[in-house]
Amino acid sequence: MRKVTVFQKSNKAKKEQIFNLLLGSSVIILFLASWEFLFQFKVVNPLFISAPSRVVLAEITMIKDGSLLSNLSVSAKEFLLGYGAAIIIGFPFGIMLGWFKLIRGSFGPFIAALQATPRIALMPLFIIWFGLGITSKIVVVLMSAIFPLIVNLRVAMTTIDSDLIHVARAYGASRWQIFRSIAFPTSLPFLMTGLRLAAGRGLLGVIVAEVFGGAEGIGYMIQYAGSTFQTDKVFASVLVVAVTGITLDFTLDRLGRYFDRWRGEVAVH
């Protein structure tokens, strides 16, 4: 009897899910339709707003002439190198910042000051230091993505359950054993949240850096298309960025749930 109730409940939840999906997509369809309408009937200057159909055509052109793939691969390379460096540096540094009082005391204020500085404002300096090539962009991604990681892992270290440490100590655990068996597992869900935030910031960083200066990458494409009034290409490029961002976020969310599987209360959303 109990099982039947549970079953009905999940059925109801499923129905609600489908309803919400329909509701959400109908708004998007309505938006796209009115956009197309404004364009087709020239309510607004077509040069300014383009149209969904034009964007799709531009997308196809960009794929066919190879410009999308070549620029996307440049942006991807910049992003991955910067993001990877942010993880390699940010993960251990954030943990050390939370774990060692001395490091927290000495580096804490410096990190806070750096974090408050808008990284993109430093772009002219990065260009002077690292040139217009991909290095300056990698640095921007690194600087954008590293702080969410550091902050999250630092917080992770402060949320360690002191009862668990008490137990570990009672069983004669060394500081290193406590770190490995308690601090590290505690940090993983925080690492996953940090990775998600960092991915968003890093993606933003790479695009803005390319818009700022350079001769390749999706951001450059956006900048170039915009300055030559190819609004359809601007939209088409932005769409690529958006889809990449959503895919990345979805993947990291799934991965995060895997690391959270021992936490019962984490249900769907």
Next chain:
Amino acid sequence: MNDAGNIKRMVKLSVSDLVIGYLDKQTGHTMVAVDKVNLDVREGEFVTIVGLSGCGKSTFLNAIAGLVKHQYGEIRVNDRIVNGPGSDRAMVFQKASLLPWRKVGRNITYGLELGGMKPTEAKEKASYYVNLIRLNGFENHYPYQLSGGMQQRVNLARALACDPEVLLLDEPFAALDAITRELMQNELLELCEKVGKTVLMVTHQIDEAVLLSDRVIIFAARPAYVLADITIPISRPRKSCIKDSEEFRGLMSQIWAIIEGNANIGGGI
């Protein structure tokens, strides 16, 4: 164990003239929490300490576990002086404090792993203890999937798996509901008769103390010293139904009278 009084068994745990002080942060004075306590626990004996809450009995137990430093006196296990946590003692805390990211099996082997046992070897041991605490089929469950009583059983198994010389229980059932507590008391009774461990327990429940113990030690409140050392002559194996007997009730009221008398003198409630 039935005739623990007649056969002089080896002294497993010996505490002599133990004094534990602590700094009262409000007044700045050094306060005495435990005042010259002497206690011998023999092999296979189950000894329980009862007393008013905050009387220092948990501090005493923590000192034996090696988690709290003492200022004067000596603690010896198997005639070796205790100077910190060690594998010859294992503590069961009031809160189960299982590592939430480890499944039941690996929680049981946690103490063994900290002691340096190889995972494969520890795993074999785990299955024996899973059996002992009757959690067969739950080896691969995460702690959040278990009830409070089951979690506490895992906590107990984690301590037993280390095969300590002395098992320390710090109000092990205080966090459980009344029914579960009664059931757990019965289980501990059975378990102790099966494994024959030397046990030192701290509790608030007088009935629990009488049911499980060979001796009940009554601590005076603030600072703690031994008020009375009462031998429980009820023969073993015991069943929980002895709680209804005249002898049992007599012992309970005897212990209660001593505690109450001390509380009135000290005004210590």
